[in-house]
Amino acid sequence: MLRYFASRTFQAVIVLFIISLIGFALVANLGDPLAALLSPDATEAQRAELAASLNLNASFAERFLSFFGGLWRGDFGISYRTHEPVAHLIWDRLPATIELAFASLILTLVIGIPAGVHCGVHPKSMLSRAIMFSSIIGVTLPTFVAGILLILVFAVKLAWLPSFGRGGVVDLGFWKTGLLTASGWRALILPAITLSLFQVTFIIRMIRTQLLEVGQTEYIRFARARGLTESRVWYLHALKNTLLPVVTIIGLQLGNIIAFSVVTESVFAWPGVGLLFLQSIQSADIPVISIYLILIGAIFIIINLIVELTYPVIDPRVLRSR
Amino acid sequence: MHRFTSPKAVGAAATAALLSATLASAAHAANMSFATPGDAYTLDPHAINNTFVLSILGNVYEPLVRRAGDLSLEPALASAWKQTDPSTWRFDLRRGVKFQDGSEFNADDVVFSFDRARAGGVKNMLTTIDSLTKVDDYTIDIKTKGPDPILPQELTSWYIMDSGWAEKNNAAKPGSADNKTETFASRNTNGTGPFKVVERDPSVKTIFEKNATWWDKPVHNLDKVTFFVIPNAATRVSALVSGEVDLIDGLPPQDAERIKTAESLKVVSGPDLRVIYLQPDMARDELQYSSVKGKNPFKDVRVRQAMQLAVDVVAIQQKVMRGFSVPTGTLIAKEVNGYDAESGAVIKPDVAKAKALLTEAGYPDGFSVTLDCTNDRFMNDEAICIGVSGSLARIGIKVEPRAQTVGKWAQQINPPGYNTSFSLVGYTPATYDAHNFLQTIAGSRNAEAGRGVFNIGGYSNPKVDELIAQIQIETDTTKRLAAIKQAFQIIKADAGFIPVHQQMIIWGVKKNIDVVQPADGSLPLRLVTVK
Numbered sequence: 001m002l003r004y005f006a007s008r009t010f011q012a013v014i015v016l017f018i019i020s021l022i023g024f025a026l027v028a029n030l031g032d033p034l035a036a037l038l039s040p041d042a043t044e045a046q047r048a049e050l051a052a053s054l055n056l057n058a059s060f061a062e063r064f065l066s067f068f069g070g071l072w073r074g075d076f077g078i079s080y081r082t083h084e085p086v087a088h089l090i091w092d093r094l095p096a097t098i099e100l101a102f103a104s105l106i107l108t109l110v111i112g113i114p115a116g117v118h119c120g121v122h123p124k125s126m127l128s129r130a131i132m133f134s135s136i137i138g139v140t141l142p143t144f145v146a147g148i149l150l151i152l153v154f155a156v157k158l159a160w161l162p163s164f165g166r167g168g169v170v171d172l173g174f175w176k177t178g179l180l181t182a183s184g185w186r187a188l189i190l191p192a193i194t195l196s197l198f199q200v201t202f203i204i205r206m207i208r209t210q211l212l213e214v215g216q217t218e219y220i221r222f223a224r225a226r227g228l229t230e231s232r233v234w235y236l237h238a239l240k241n242t243l244l245p246v247v248t249i250i251g252l253q254l255g256n257i258i259a260f261s262v263v264t265e266s267v268f269a270w271p272g273v274g275l276l277f278l279q280s281i282q283s284a285d286i287p288v289i290s291i292y293l294i295l296i297g298a299i300f301i302i303i304n305l306i307v308e309l310t311y312p313v314i315d316p317r318v319l320r321s322r
Numbered sequence: 323m324h325r326f327t328s329p330k331a332v333g334a335a336a337t338a339a340l341l342s343a344t345l346a347s348a349a350h351a352a353n354m355s356f357a358t359p360g361d362a363y364t365l366d367p368h369a370i371n372n373t374f375v376l377s378i379l380g381n382v383y384e385p386l387v388r389r390a391g392d393l394s395l396e397p398a399l400a401s402a403w404k405q406t407d408p409s410t411w412r413f414d415l416r417r418g419v420k421f422q423d424g425s426e427f428n429a430d431d432v433v434f435s436f437d438r439a440r441a442g443g444v445k446n447m448l449t450t451i452d453s454l455t456k457v458d459d460y461t462i463d464i465k466t467k468g469p470d471p472i473l474p475q476e477l478t479s480w481y482i483m484d485s486g487w488a489e490k491n492n493a494a495k496p497g498s499a500d501n502k503t504e505t506f507a508s509r510n511t512n513g514t515g516p517f518k519v520v521e522r523d524p525s526v527k528t529i530f531e532k533n534a535t536w537w538d539k540p541v542h543n544l545d546k547v548t549f550f551v552i553p554n555a556a557t558r559v560s561a562l563v564s565g566e567v568d569l570i571d572g573l574p575p576q577d578a579e580r581i582k583t584a585e586s587l588k589v590v591s592g593p594d595l596r597v598i599y600l601q602p603d604m605a606r607d608e609l610q611y612s613s614v615k616g617k618n619p620f621k622d623v624r625v626r627q628a629m630q631l632a633v634d635v636v637a638i639q640q641k642v643m644r645g646f647s648v649p650t651g652t653l654i655a656k657e658v659n660g661y662d663a664e665s666g667a668v669i670k671p672d673v674a675k676a677k678a679l680l681t682e683a684g685y686p687d688g689f690s691v692t693l694d695c696t697n698d699r700f701m702n703d704e705a706i707c708i709g710v711s712g713s714l715a716r717i718g719i720k721v722e723p724r725a726q727t728v729g730k731w732a733q734q735i736n737p738p739g740y741n742t743s744f745s746l747v748g749y750t751p752a753t754y755d756a757h758n759f760l761q762t763i764a765g766s767r768n769a770e771a772g773r774g775v776f777n778i779g780g781y782s783n784p785k786v787d788e789l790i791a792q793i794q795i796e797t798d799t800t801k802r803l804a805a806i807k808q809a810f811q812i813i814k815a816d817a818g819f820i821p822v823h824q825q826m827i828i829w830g831v832k833k834n835i836d837v838v839q840p841a842d843g844s845l846p847l848r849l850v851t852v853k
Contacts, residue, residue, distance in 0.1 A: 035732030037370065042446055044737060044769035053498075082363045082524065083497035083508050092524070148556045156564045163560040164357075164552050165526065269552040271526040278553065279360070279525065282698060284729030 008308050012301045019297035020071065024064050024290050033080045033284040054080070067290065077287035081280065086287045090273055090295065095176050096166055097265070097272030101257045103188055104196035108253065111196075112203030119204060120211025120242075121234050131204060138201030143260070147194040147267035154190060162187050164269035191268040195261055199253050206249060210242035244315055251307035255300040352852035354835065355548040356569040356845065357558050361525045366507040367481035368435070368442035368496035373750065376444075376479045377844030378549070381530060382422075383481035383513035386413055386432070387474045391838035391849055393657055393754060395474055399427065399482055399514060408469035408797055409452075415460040419537045421484040422511075422518045429456040434485035434494075442496030447480050447752065449772070469795040471802060475659070476753045487512045516540060516848040517547065525551050530847065542850050562587065562830045568852075569837065571845065573830040575644040575702070581830045591828040593648045595655045595841050596750045598700055600633070600693075600710065600820040602626060602743070605767075605780025609743040611692035613720075614685075620743075620779070624683040626817035630669055631676035632717045635822050638709045642702055647823035652810055653749075653759060655824045657841040660756025660806035665814050676717045688718025694735055694745040697725040701825050707746055710822075735778050745778055748825065754842070756806045760790045764813055781818035 033054070034047055051057055055066070070077060076086040119128040141149075155163035167183030169176050178184030214220060215238060223233045262274035269275070273292060280288040362378035364370060380388075386400035397403075400413040419427040436454045439445060450473065452465045466473060488494050493507040511519045516536045521529035530547040532540070550567060552558040558570045559577045563584065573581060573589065581587045602620035603609060609618050619625045635649040648656070652665040680688065695707040707723035714721045721744070726734070735742040751758035765773035766782035773790065774782075789809040796802040813819065827843050838849040 033729070035729060035736055037443065042371075043449075043772040043775055045772075046446070047737065083366070083369060083505070084524075089524075144554075148560075151557060151560045155566075156560050159564055163564055163566060164557050165550065169523075267554050267557055269526075269550070269554065269557060271523070275553065276525065279363075282728060284733070 004312065005309060008305055012305050015301055016294075016298055019301075020068060020290075020294045021064065023293035023297065024067055025060070027286050027290045027293065033286055035284065037080055071294075076291050079280070079285055079288050081283045081285040081288070086291050089276060089288060090291060092176070093271060093273045093276045096178070096270060097258060097261055097274060099178060100188065100191055100195060100261060100264070100270060100272060101254065103192040104199065104257055105250075105254055107192055107196040108199040108203055108257075109250070112200045113207065115200075116204040116207025117211065117234075117239065119208040120215070123208070123212060132208075135201035135204050138197045141197070143194060143198065143263045144267050146197050147190070147264060150190045150194060151267075161190055163190075166271055191264050191270050194267070195257055195264045199257060202253070203246075203250070207242060207246060210245060211238060214238045214241055244311070247310065248307050251303045252300070255296075255303050258299055259296050351545045352543055353546045353548075354544055354569070354847075354850060354852055355550060355567045356571070357550040357552040357561055357567045358571040359551075359553050359555070359558070361551045362528070363524065364497055364508045365511050365519065365522070366442075366493075366497040366505060367483060367513075368439040368444050369498060369508065370443040371446055371479075371752070373843065376481075377842070378528075379481060379511075379513075380479070380515070380844060381517045381847045382511045382515045382519060383483065384515045385478050385480050385482065386415075387477050389478050389754075389840065389842070389844075391840055391846065393840055393842060395478070399432075403474060405797070406463075408795075409466045411464045411466070411473050412457070413462050413464065415462065416537060417460055419514050420535055421487065421514055422533055422535075423484070423487055425484055425486055427482070427484070427514055428459045429462050430459075431482055431485050432456070432462050434488065435480070435482045438483065438488070438494065438496055439480055442498060444480065444496075447476055450476065469797055471795070471797045471799075472659070472753060472755050472757065475755055479752075482514065483507070484512050516542070517544075527551070538848075540848065542848050543852060544847060544850060547847055559830065562832075565832075568832045568835055569845075570830045571827075571843075573828040575646045575828065577830075578644070578646065578828060586833050588831055588833050589828065590831050590837060590839050591646060591826050592839050593655060593657065593841055594750075594825040594827045594843055595657055595754065596700070596748045596825045596843075597650060597653055597655055598647075598703075598706065598746065598748045598822045598825060599653055600629075600744065600746055600822060601779035601781070601818070602629070602691075602820075603740070603779045604782070604818060605740070606743075609691065610741060611724075611743040613690040619683070619685060619689060622683045623817060624679040625685065626820075628676040628679040628683070628717060629714060629719065630817045630820050631672045631679070632719070633710055633713045633820055633822070634671040635668060636671075637713070638706055639823060642705045642709045643823070643826075646701070646826040646828055648826065649823045650821050652814065653763070653819055653821050654751060654756050654810075655841065658751055658754055658756055658759075660803060660810075662807045662810060665807070665810040671713075673716050680717055680719075685718070688720060690720035690722065691744050692742075693721045693723045694731060694742045695723050695725040696728045696731045696746070699728040699731070700746075700748045703746060706822065710746070737775055740778055740780065742778060746822075747776075747778060749776070750842070756810070757790070757793050760786070760793065760806070760809055764809070764818070765790050779818065781813075781816070783812060783816055783818070786812055 034050060037050060038046060055063060079086055079089055115131050119131055122128055151163045154161045165187055166178045167187035168181035169178050169184060170180040178188060220233060220238055223237050261272060262277055265272045265274035266278050277292045360374060362375045364375060367379045367383045384398045386398060388396050388398035390396045399416050399419060401416045402414045404412055406412050415429060421427060433454060433456050440448055450466050450470045452467045455463050457463055491506040493505045497505045497508045509522055516533055517530040518533050519528060520531045528549045532545050552561060555572060555574045561567045562570045578589050582589050604620050606618055608616060639647045639649050649668045650666055651668045654661055693707050695703055697704040704725040707725060711721040711723055735745050749759060749763055761773055762776050764781060764786060766787050767774035767777050767780060786809050789805050793802055793805045796805060827839060829839065831837060834853045836851045838846060
């Protein structure tokens with residue numbers, strides 16, 4: 001058990017190092033930060049001076065080492081664009097993204113799991129067909145179109161909900177939350193729905209397929225043959241065995257929700273890290289983009305790690321097979 | 323609490339609200355909110371030379387000499403100025419002006435702000451200045467490196483900060499990308515201007531309140547202004563239509579019709595100082611991205627003229643910009659000092675003549691070339707490139723647009739690499755004077771003279787360089803304008819650049835709000851009135 005945990009954790013650390021290397025390499029070739037920092041009529045000398053002060057002329061290896069050394073010491077650098085510490089910038093925005101991500105994850109689970117189970121258990125019912133049909137919308141509609149449609153209906157036509165922003169925010173000192181004000185909750189609704197749209201359909205389809213498969217297996221037939229009630233067969237025996245992949249997927253979906261919130265955040269001017277990332281790309285703000293990519297990588301790794309560590313709890317065979 | 327109030331109490335509250343609303347309008351006080359695609363990402367007036375950042379800060383900080391709504395010069399913190407000899411300017415400072423924290427404005431603040439600005443990203447504005455000295459508490463002298471006839475125009479975005487406040491808060495040095503810590507002034511302000519920042523949530527919103535002790539008589543009737551950042555254009559338009567904001571910048575041309583027909587909204591648009599133009603690479607002996615090998619077709623003036631005759635800027639205005647552009651034949655906007663209507667006349671497309679010129683130059687079947695474009699910098703930039711490509715296809719020049727985000731594009735085409743064969747560029751002269759364009763874009767590249775830094779295509783004409791040097795020091799206005807006119811005529815004849823159009827500024831505004839829209843794209847809140 002302990003060996004399993006240790007090896008998984010060790011792997012995660014190595015992956016994190018590789019991600020920071022790749023992240024930095026990608027970003028170092030992203031664009032010219034000088035273009036955003038200097039006015040177009042800056043002289044050659046001014047360019048050279050700024051490039052030198054930002055250490056842009058050093059070799060890639062040298063720059064990566066100094067960057068990684070900084071990470072190690074907890075120094076994430078200064079944003080080229082806003083001149084603020086990157087850690088501060090990201091920490092300022094992270095609560096917005098995390099609240100949005102969890103809101104849409106909860107929506108996904110609350111809608112997705114019951115609907116998926118229904119579609120799996122009663123695949124031929126009218127309701128299931130209706131759910132499967134409307135889930136096509138979630139799969140095919142691009143996030144920004146869905147977001148703008150929601151804005152048009154609920155903000156412009158009906159004027160029930162705000163079209164942008166995060167509403168009133170309460171600063172708890174370490175965390176700026178929008179969940180303590182009515183306007184914060186109202187502002188959360190449309191972005192959360194937009195962000196969960198794809199995830200919900202994904203979960204529905206996955207649970208349905210899993211249940212349909214499990215429904216064909218021997219042990220379910222035996223269970224039926226033993227005379228167990230339908231609901232016992234499905235909800236106790238079948239559902240349990242569909243859970244393992246679902247937990248993995250939901251975990252990774254949370255990572256996806258955080259990473260893909262970029263589009264939703266830009267549509268709703270939601271002040272999270274995704275929006276910060278977009279704004280930073282435009283001005284080739286290398287320190288912010290690198291840290292963002294590494295952060296997203298780290299979130300994926302941590303979620304993955306947690307998921308892997310919960311496997312043995314759900315399914316003890318994972319340990320036995322080693 | 324609301325749940326427990328009786329209907330009667332609600333009625334009373336409504337009456338009270340109505341009453342206070344009437345009272346407020348009687349006092350001509352109002353609130354206003356506006357949204358733009360980007361934020362003023364630092365509040366430090368000396369950290370970065372970015373037009374948008376400086377225009378937002380212009381509501382809080384003030385220069386010695388400010389721009390009126392029509393961009394003409396007006397006294398601000400300097401009450402008068404005169405040239406005492408060709409390279410010395412004397413500024414009389416306004417008395418009785420107070421910073422928003424209550425401290426007195428005087429010559430020491432000007433000296434301090436000069437040193438601070440020269441250490442920061444805005445130092446470009448002050449390059450012609452040799453020294454700035456305090457004569458007495460309310461007089462300063464500025465010595466320029468040579469005669470500088472347009473010095474006051476160069477100072478309109480150089481803002482004055484309180485020396486005592488900056489030093490007390492450890493912000494005597496401007497914020498910069500290589501600072502190890504952020505400076506206090508990046509998030510806090512203390513200017514002399516008509517508004518003060520009362521709340522700041524970077525990239526989300528900034529709230530301004532009227533400065534009750536402002537020295538000038540306010541034209542505006544605003545009490546509180548909220549500035550939101552909404553990057554997505556469709557969301558910005560929705561926020562305007564739903565009434566969440568009163569004014570938006572960057573209204574997409576395709577949405578303008580919808581706003582125009584809306585009952586309570588109007589479109590306010592006007593020409594921008596920015597001119598969009600195409601520039602071919604005339605410097606290399608062989609183009610980097612072209613089918614022609616061993617030589618550079620753009621070195622032949624006939625090829626360039628042919629391209630100029632083939633690009634249909636009026637079609638681009640109608641088809642691509644939906645009317646929201648001002649086609650031009652020259653490289654500076656009408657509102658820029660030195661504009662000449664003769665050079666500004668749009669070149670009429672003449673495909674037959676263009677083809678003949680191309681054949682004469684030895685390219686009867688044309689050639690292919692890559693056009694470097696942005697897709698997030700100028701209005702409809704990528705679409706313009708596709709339009710240009712269509713125009714030039716008529717004479718056999720196969721243009722392949724390569725559209726990239728501005729960071730990537732700049733990395734490629736900017737100095738020192740200039741890695742482009744043909745590019746779509748836009749430029750606003752920082753001083754609103756033709757000399758800045760000539761010096762930065764049209765002069766032969768020369769790092770020592772600080773000339774032609776952004777001359778992407780390497781256009782070079784010794785006669786133009788000579789005129790640039792003359793314009794720089796000519797103090798006689800008539801002679802200076804004549805020299806500018808001559809320079810632009812030579813450039814036009816050389817066809818070293820293909821002018822496309824002046825961009826337009828497009829705002830969506832509630833009908834009850836009166837705004838002034840200067841051509842530099844700024845939104846001076848001091849000129850806004852809510853009816």
